[in-house]
Amino acid sequence: MSYDDQNIFAKILRGEIPNVTVYEDAETLCFMDIMPRADGHCLVIPKTPCRNMLDASPEQLAACMKTVNKVANAAMTAFNADGITLQQFNEAAGGQEVFHLHFHILPRHEGVATRPPGKMGDMDAIKSHAEAIKAAL
Numbered sequence: 011m012s013y014d015d016q017n018i019f020a021k022i023l024r025g026e027i028p029n030v031t032v033y034e035d036a037e038t039l040c041f042m043d044i045m046p047r048a049d050g051h052c053l054v055i056p057k058t059p060c061r062n063m064l065d066a067s068p069e070q071l072a073a074c075m076k077t078v079n080k081v082a083n084a085a086m087t088a089f090n091a092d093g094i095t096l097q098q099f100n101e102a103a104g105g106q107e108v109f110h111l112h113f114h115i116l117p118r119h120e121g122v123a124t125r126p127p128g129k130m131g132d133m134d135a136i137k138s139h140a141e142a143i144k145a146a147l
């Protein structure tokens with residue numbers, strides 16, 4: 011399987027479609043998921059191309075994990091969360107829908123289930139959740 015540079019996250023990286031950015035450094039970008047399954051649901055991606063964990067380089071994975079660690083701790087603080095669910099899917103059979111490596115960060119609270127997938131979030135709420143994480147970074 012090869013990398014298709016027309017995927018939605020490649021377009022976000024090129025600035026062709028908007029995103030709500032939480033954090034970025036030279037190697038990674040973290041932005042809000044537009045169909046959040048929990049308040050504060052955001053995604054960490056490498057700035058360089060790879061489909062998923064299977065073709066990623068150790069450097070891409072290490073850079074993503076560094077950002078995941080940073081943002082997840084900020085999200086714990088921002089949402090007074092009890093935990094974090096980290097999700098990452100590989101190829102369609104593995105549940106992947108967008109074929110640029112990404113890690114889902116979901117702040118969790120004891121006894122609260124995640125929301126069902128596929129439902130657009132409220133953009134004002136998503137923006138305010140991004141601001142909360144940024145303030146905690």
Ligand code: 5GP
Pocket residue numbers: 018029030041042043044045046098099105106107108109112128
């Ligand atoms: P996965 O590939 O891991 O199954 O999920 C892809 C994720 O990308 C989903 O959680 C979906 O809500 C999110 N997503 C899909 N299209 C867009 C988009 O245009 N912008 C943003 N920010 N997220 C998106």
